[in-house]
Amino acid sequence: MNKYAGDWELVEKARTGDERAFAAIVRKFEPMVANVVKGMLGNVAEADDVGQEVFIRFYHSLDRYRGDAALRTYLTRIAINLSLNELKKKKRVVSLFTQKQEEAGYSDLSDEGRDAEKRDTREVVEAALLKLEEGFRSVVVLRLIEGYSTKETAEILNLPMGTVLSRLSRAQKQLKEILMNEKIFKP
């Protein structure tokens, strides 16, 4: 039996107006959407709205969903596109925010003599991820966090596989550099 049969059944039920089926879809894919949206936008208030918008958009396109792509992939595509739109919208605000963080010494914690080992590594990794360019970040989120294959990542982002691989390689180098500055990685 197709492993996505359950998803398809839920979609079919949701199409007929079964709200419980749609709520089940939301619950099932909420963690994945959170990873994509928050991986792209950071843990900001807008991320919740964008996450909701992903499912609202999907609800409105239920009739158009033919099942050619797995539901997870379909929702990921919506989540990535909405996150990129949000980033475009908020670009100025985000850059101001980052500037303020930097002014407050957030990115140069070593200057304050804080012990990197005591810091929450996860928090630093998340912050480092946000410092990557959007194109690199999306590849890292899909390939390394969400575990999509290179081919799937290329399809979701509408990029050639070669581009995905080279972005991934460059993103890793950038991330390593950022994390070395934060003393998470040793040179």
Added chain:
Amino acid sequence: MKEQEMKRELLYASFDRDLSPEEKKLLEEYLKDPALKAEEEELREMRGLLGETSWHFDEGFSSRVMQRLSEEKEQTKVVEMENTGQFFSLFRKIAVASIAVIAVLLISIYMTSGSLSKETVLGVDNYSEDNLVSYLLYEDFSE
């Protein structure tokens, strides 16, 4: 796919799935390249760090989505009702205006001709069904 991309893809695949014996052998060969070996090390470290990374929405996320959907549905209903209401309101206005125009027209015909017969309403003397079409087509009978 270019050679470097193939090497990378095989390297990434080795972290995602079990490689076939042929693929393993090929990867071992590829890893003799120090640049790829360094990339393997970076990838291992990065996956270790990012593997623990996960986010979640605040509690009650699915309820918020369903609530938003139901609000949207309600709003759509209200807009539809408003549109229907607007249509009927517009229709009523046009109907009242049309009735008023017809009434004024009939009154003025009655006041000038003293009757509301077919002939006076149509403005045709000696009306008959046979030549009505000709009258309407402005055919000149005087010749």
